Structures are given as structure tokens and as C-alpha cells.
Amino acid sequence: MELNLTRVDYLQVGVTCPRTMRLLPEKKTKAAQKVAVGDQEGTLHCFGMKKGEIVQNFKTLPGAKISRLELGGPLDAVQEKIFISCGSEVKGFSKKGKQFLGFDTNLTESIKTMWVCGSHLLLGGSYIFNHYLDCKDENYFLSSDHINDVICLPLKKVSNVTPILACQDRVLRAIDGSDLLYEVEVAGPPQTMALFGRDGGENGDEVLYGTSDGKIGFVEIGREHPIHKWEISNDKRRGGIQCIDTYDITADGVPDILVGRDDGQVEVYAYDMTEDPTMKFSQSLSESVSSIQGGVVGSGGHDEVVCCTYAGWIQGLTTEPQQKAVGPGQKVEISEESQTKITALKHEMEELQRKVIHEREIYQHAALSKKDGISALPQFNINDHFTLNKDDASYNLSIEVQVAIDNVLLQSDVPIDLLDVEKNSAVISYSACDSENGNFLLATYRCQANTTRLELKVRSIEGQYGVLQAYITPRIQPKVCQVRQYLIKPLSLHQRIHKLDESRVMNTLKLTGNFSLAEIHSWVNQCLPEIPERTPPGDSIRFYFMSTFLETQLDCSYRKGEGIFRSDNISTISIMKDVLTKEATKRKINLNISYEVVDDTIPATLWRIHPKLEYQLLLAKKFQLIEALKELQIHEQDLTFMSPEYRQILDDADKLQDEYKKQPCRLERLYGMITDLFIDKFKFKGSNVKSKVPQLLEVLDHYEVENLMEFFNTGGN
Template sequence: MNSTKFFRLDYAQVGTTSRGSLRIIRQQDVPEKDSKKSKKKLPEGDKVVVGGHNGILLCIDRKAGDTNIVFKTPPGPQITQVCLGGALNTLLDKTFIAAGGVIKGYSKKGKQFLSFETNLTDPIGTMYIYGVDMFLCGRVVCYHFHDCVERSCYICPERINNVICLPVTEGGWVGRGLTPVIACEDKTLKVLENGKVVYEVYLNDIPLTLHLFMNDGGYNKQKVLYGTKSGRLGLVDLQNESGNICWDIATQSSGGITAIQCHKITDAGVSDVIIGKDDGLIEIYSVDDYDEVQFRQQYQCEESITGLGCGRVNSEKTDEIVVCTYTGWVFALSTEPIPEQIEVASGNQIEIKVQQLKTELDELELKIKEERERYEENTQGNPNSLTMVPPFSVNDRFILDKETSCYLLSIELVIPIEYIVLQSDADVELMDIARSTAVVSFTKPPQDGSGNKLLATYRCQADTTRIEMRIRSIEGRGGILRAYIVPDMRPKMCQYG
């Protein structure tokens, strides 16, 4: 099987992000006869919009091999979701963000045209925009707003992980109006209508992510792809009276599927299904004429993936997979070799750019040195001084892997991890992970009646921000597992996880 070679190209780093925080604004295809009218104006590439926990919405594009900021909003409440919207059957170039209980809308040039207070008690965890209709979900509630006016509300007995809406077009749900679909923690897909459940589709695992098949629901406009917490990918046909699972397959790892996109990126099949996982794995599946999928290749980026999209950002002729990670890295996987992009610039331009970067690094190192010296003078001279370090955010995941009958604990930070200490009062066994580079050392617990039965230290390699640990317990014997995380920072600190 021939695989497509991808080249990674970093675009920007925006800070910590949530799932569903990246979108691609596609540009309108210009016919050749129209492009000849203006020889000076170069064709524009697609734009990338991403929202971070610092409340900043950033829109970037690429010109001449450099990343340019189209617009950037001021800091604010944490952005939990980013969606694209616009009039039906037109180019989706308007960006909507969810921050707390507020929905804001921005034009393609960054002008704010909407600020809608939803009055939801819970923060908006997931949303979907369809024309003038908004579907907003908190922890267990799903609201439908039409032109900012509430139309219906559904209270779910379980946590809602994602929401989507089937397109209202000829060949789909004709005459039934808008049909939202929610993915719930009770291993079901619930099809709603006017705030009531029409029917449920029972799955074998907890659905985490939903995406319209072929980006429009397929030939009948009612097929939906779903990704689960344990890494299963499936396709369901949501018919009028009931849903039918077309296929459900295991992927290459047990990591939760956090992003799904349909785009033609390889030479095989009709189209491709690209999925991103919380273990940093990107997998590509080709779609045949019968809507079946076959695994093609994978790419490991070593960080949890929170957003994924496809477009032509760096070049108007080459398709790319644009990825956003938990730590805020925005990069592209392109089929175009990077050296060809660098050769465009002259040698003098490269030397000037390198010199500018070196100067900036020297200035930053000098500032850090001055601040450390001032900190040491203040703390050493005053014995009563107390150093306060703000807590850092931890992206953790603790699940049961059915295939290995082990618990999988993953911990991810924005800053590098120096070491992690595990302590437990239960009889547990630490299992080896092939791709782990951490060095594990065990300390024999003291026989003093403290109840400690496990004391282990994971020492990480330099610049490691994510680590996975596999734990096997004895059936029928419970206990508490504690993780003490020490990041690679000064002054030294520890946070209990």
C-alpha cells in the first residue's frame, strides 16, 4: 500500500485550547477567466481561526511562506468552542465562538457583529451553527435558538459530548424541519425534534465526536460519522423512523477521537476520512464507492489533538491537514516539500530573518536572567518571604482499556514535565508502554502501617509535555491512586493531580 508523504510546517502557537477550537475558512474558487482580469492580485489561500483558553480568537493566513495575522481579538473568558456559519448554500466565512454562556460572532475581517447572552447556567461545551439556527449544549441540556430566540430545550439524563444538525435539503429529512443529533455519555445518539427525542441509536462505546459524512451527510444527507472515547470509528444512517449503523471499526489505538474531517487528501478512494485523537495520533482512511473505509496511514504528533481541518492555507495548489494541539501548536501536514518553499526567498532575506530571531532570543534570555537575579535577592534577603506559584492546567485522562484489561492514565501539561510520582494504597501493577521514553523507578513502601502499596517515579526526557501510564489492578480490590506532578520550571513546585 503506497502512503502519502507529509511534511510538517508549524504556523503558530496560541496557548491552551479546547476540543473543537480550530476551523478553516475556505476561500471561494475563482474561475480562470476571472483570475486573468487582475494579474497583480494573487489568489488567496484559506484562513485558519483558532480560539484559546486565554479568550483570544486568532485568524491567520500564509503569504510568501510567512504566517500573517488577519485579526486578533482581545483576551477574555475561556473559549470552549469555535464554529463557522453563514447563509445556507453560501461560503461559511463568519466565525462564532462560545465563551462561558456568551456567543460572539465575527466577520472574516474580524469585526464583531453579534454578542448573544444565552443565560445558560452551565458553560457552553459544544455548539453547532446552521444558518440562523444555533444548537448550544451545556453539561446535560441542549438549546435550540432561531435568530437568537429560544425555540426548544431538551434536558438529557446523561452528559452531552457533541451536537450536530442534519442538513435540510432535497433527499434528506424533507418535511421534518431541523433535526439535531446529540452524542451522549450513555452510549447513545439521540435524534431530536422540537426538544423531544424521536429515537435513540445504541452504540458499543461512548460517542465523543460527530461529523457529517462527506461534510454534507452523504448522498441521502442523513449519514453521520461518530468517534468514541476508546478509539472506535463508525457510520450511522439516521433514517426517518430509526437509525442504522452501517459499520463500526476499531482504529489504530485506543485514544479518544477528538476531531473528524472528510477531505480528499490521498490518491486512493473517492474521498478520505481524517481523524485526530487525544493521544496525538492522526489517522487517514480512504472511502470507496460503497461508503466503506480502509486504513491508509497515520502520523504521530505526540500531543493531544483538539482541532483538525483541511484546506489550502500555505499554497493554493496543495491540500493540507491543519492541526491544533492542546498546548496550542497550530501546524500543517502538507504533501508539498518544505524546501521548495524556502528556496523562494533569497539568501539575504534568510540571513536577516535568522539574525532578527537571534536578537530576540538574546533579549529574552537577558530579561529572564535579570528577573531570576531579582527574585533571588528578594527571597534570600528576607527569610519571611513566601513564593507563590500559580497552579498550572492539567489535561488528564483515566480510562479502562478493554483490549489490555488495564487502566490508561495520560497526563499532559503546557510546560515540560520533569517527573511524576504515583502513590496508591491499592495493589496495582505498572505495565510497560512501547512508545514511552520515561524512566520508571520504584521505592519500596515502608512497613509502618501507612497503607502505601505503590510508590513509583516517572522521570521524563527533556521537553516532554505528555506521558502515558498503563496500570493493572487486582479485580475486587479498590483503592486510591494519586499523582504528584512536578514540572520543569523554577522555582520548583509540585501539584497534586
């Protein structure tokens, strides 16, 4: 079934946070609904459509930033009361704008997530979850990692209050009172959740989740254990999931899944004679989608997917045809009344444009004047993400500003590579750097007019760590910029996993000393990504990691006075040893270090590198042959004398050149990994083999895996 949706723009409010828009339900089916949306200025807007025009129902005064908006009410009644969270306070409004609740929770953390179910109020901060009943403290739970979202199974279908926490450590946590019921392991950091069908399905236990790396999953939260139903991977490397909802937009009697991503993509997934849903519709918006919901807004009787973007645009994707069909030779008849309205609107727009130009000139003059200059710099909000992409072992950096971006300057004190991004239309220019003084990158992205979002791709080198800084300058006067910093950690290409492959042989590093659990946790946090800043509860901590580049493993287990780290890659152990020793030295703590190096792990790591190295060497060889083969093609009419291999290179020339340019330093990176592995192997044996590196590079230039293994075994002797 083909789904056709047409985009409609309604209005723009202030900059919004994720999930701060909801459609107020109507008692009549398919009746036009009102839209409630909260912005970062603390203003709650409520509007609807009447005879094709926007009608503002109410608008509150500005206040603290609205971080979440949910609907609630008595369980057996229409859920039409509006609840918003601002800082540590929860406010409630009727659909007419009358405030009936002002509840100050006095929480130490600001409210990030909220769920309302009858008289139950569920609130999540960064790590603390609170459950209130009739605004009285009922239960409390401390999460071991950052809480991204909170929902609760519907009390109409499930007798017990069962909150579900989506946590950054790739886990959904089901809560029973103040205790953990169980954990549901998922494939990525869950960013948002929704009840399937908005009521949890037949038994009220069906939950959808979306991850920050773009995956969508479906799980049943049973009382005893969870059941994973399906998961949709992110093969096309689309953006992370910001919001998710269900609504029968295809009108087939089965709820469809509506998805909003942080790269501006809106998607509709439907069940089509299969157990897993498939994508039926996709629309790209210019800004990240912060909220999404299905309903009826613009015209009664016509379903819509209503979206709210980061800059506060409320947009609809409607099933209503926007143009009436006209027969051959017929003209569209416009009534005199409609023509008068169109003329009046044109005059109004022209007058507004003149006023804007006039005010802009006044502001420009004041900004540049030395006598009556503006003392306050203009403020602008930035929405940025720095996330590891498992598929190609790189970091995606997305920068979104509420106004047009003029340029973005990147500076790094650690060697990194900037990779091409297809969506990026900005012009990049590099400046000379003084690497001896810790400046390895200086690049400027100049954006086209009206660009509010910029996507970059960065690849780091493990073992080299520092800070990547982005100086973001928007197109406003006077010129002003904001600086954002992103940590490049020593083991930056490692990603959290749930289980280890225990069949692998591992090298071991053991540290003992007079350090606390909080101290060693902070050291591990300095070394690895996806480690919570706050020390998790308990007397001991254990994390599992996998390298996104080589798929080697790392097991981190530590407690007060002791830390044990195991990996099948000896270079990982070497980096951990150097960083942890450095951090302990800063705090003047003496460490007792012991290690066990297993020689069998070296060939295993080399075999993991082998297919990548072989492919890159072949790609480089083909790339070097392209120009010579093209020169030959110009002078020769008949190419049948060429070998099939050379003819295939000519046929794939554009593809090969494009792939080579997208991976400019991949071969050098692999050479560097093998060199580090060689040095680290003998360093743990007390030998310095740096003088043998030129010989190793010569072996790599004439690469044969058996010769490389032999060189490692003999140490180049």
C-alpha cells in the same frame, strides 16, 4: 494509492480546547484559506499565509475560555462567520474581526458543545441541550448522561431540524423538538461527530463518530430508524478520537476521513474499492490533536490536513513538495534576496535567544531571592484522561502539560499494578510504602527533556477501592506541582454495555429500605464506573455492565426504596452488597437485604477463568525454563536431542520474557479471583472457609480444572 504528506509548522497560539480551530472558506476553489482558532485565554486568532509568510488578520482581547469554535452564516451563502462559546455566552465575528453578536444565554451550565446552522443555534452543556432560533429559546432536552458533542443534519437536505447528541453512555441521541426521536447504540463513548462530506452525503443523514476508546463509526440517521454502515475497531490500541473531519485529500473524488487522536496520532482513511475505508496515512505529533480539518492554507492549489494541538501549535500536513528536485551534479540556486532574508532571520533568532536567556536569568534570580521573591506561583494547564481499556482490562492514564514535565509522582491508597507502555520513555523508580497505613504505591516517573506528554497503564483489583493521586511537576521555576486524583472504584473493571445475555443463570441481590432514588443512584455511582453523577430522569433506572477481564455480566435495576442487582459472578454480587451496605450505614439508613445464590454460576465463572489461568501457568513455566535452556545451549553445539517444545521455547525466549514482564502479577490476580470466589460462595451460605485457602492454593499450584471444581463442590473437605 500511496499518500505522501509533509509536515509544516505555522505558529503557536495559547492552549486550546477540542474543536476550536476552523478554516474559513474561500469563494475560489483551491485558494489559500484563513485559519481561525480560539484558546483557553479567551483570545480568538485569525491568520493566513501571503507569499509564504504568516499574516495576522485579527486577534481579539483575552476573556473567558473559548470552549468551542464553529462557522456559520445564511444557509445559501458561504459559511464564513465565526462563532465562539465562552462560559454561557456565544459571540459572533466577521472574517475581518468585527463582532456582530454577543448572546448571553444565562444557562446554568457552561457551554461545552455548539453547532450553528443558519439562524439555528444548538448548544450543549454537561447534561442540558438547548436549541435557539434567532437567539430565542426554541427547544430543550435533558440528557440522561454527559453530552460530549452536538451536530445537526443539514437543513439544505433535511426538512426537519434534527440535532444529534453524542453521549457518554455509548449512545447517539436523535432529537425531535424537545423529545427523543430514538437512540443509536455504538461500541464506545462517542467523543466527537462530523457530517460525512461536511453535508451529510447524498441524503444529508450520514454521520461519522469517534469514540474515546479509539473506534471510528459511520451511521445513517434516518427519520424512522438508524442504519449502521461500518465501524473501525482499535486493534492497535491507539489513543481516543478527539476530532474528525472529511476532505478529499487523495483527490479521487470521494471524501476521505481525517482523524486526530489524543495520543498525537493523525490519520487519513480512504475508500479503496471496499465498503469500509482503510488507513492511507499516519503521522505522529508530539501533543494530542484537539482540532483537525482539510483545506488549503500554506500554498494555493495544494491540499493540506491542518491540525491544532493541545499546546496551540497550528501544523499542516501538505501535499506540496517541500524540496524541488535537483539533477545530478546540480546545485540549488538561492537568489540574493532570499539569502538576505535568511541572514536577517538568523540574526533575529539569535537576538531573541539572547533575550530569552537574559529574561530567564532575571526570573530565576527573582524566584530564588528571599528579598524580592515572586509572590505568585506560575500557572500551567493539564490535560489528563483516565480511561478503561477493554482489551487488556487496564486503565490508560495520559497526562499532558503545556510545558515540559520534570517528574510525576504516583501515590495510591489501594493496591494497583503499573504496566509497561511502549511510548513511555520516562525512568520509573519505586519507593518503600507503608501498606498498614494505607499507602500501597509510591512511584516516580522522571521525564526526559522537552517531554510534555506522559502515558501510563494501571491495573486495579476489583473489590479494593480508593484514590490514585498524581503529583505533576513541570520544568519551571519556582518549583510548583499540581495534584490530580483518580477514583479506583470497587467494580473498576466493569464497562457499560447495551444488552445482556439473558440465557445466563444469574445470582440476585435485593435491597429495600427508606432511601430515595437519588440516594441509591449515588451509592451505585460510588461502586461502578461510567455512571452519570446526575440522577437520570424517570422513576426507575437500569444499567447493564460487563467485566472487561472475565466477561461476566451485571444488571443494575433500582428505584425509590428498592434495588435489584443480578450477576453471573457471585463475587460481583458480594462486592455490591458490601459497598451498598457501607454507603447506607454512613447515611444511617437501615436496609433489608435478601439474595438468591445459584450454585450453577460457580462452574460457569471458573470455566471463564480456566483458559486465562492455564495460559498464565504455561507462560510462567516456560519463563522459568528459559535460563536453564540457555545455559544448556551454551555448552552444547547440537540441540537435536531436545524435544521440539524446548527448542520452541529457546526460539521464542525474547518474546516470552517480554510478555511475562508486561504481565508481572497476572497469575497472582487470577489466584486472587478464584480465592475470592471460593470465600464468597460459602459466605452467602453462612460459612467461613478462609482457613481452607492454603489448601486451595495448593490445588492451584498443581492445577487441573476438574480438581478445582471438586474442591469448590466439597468446600475442601
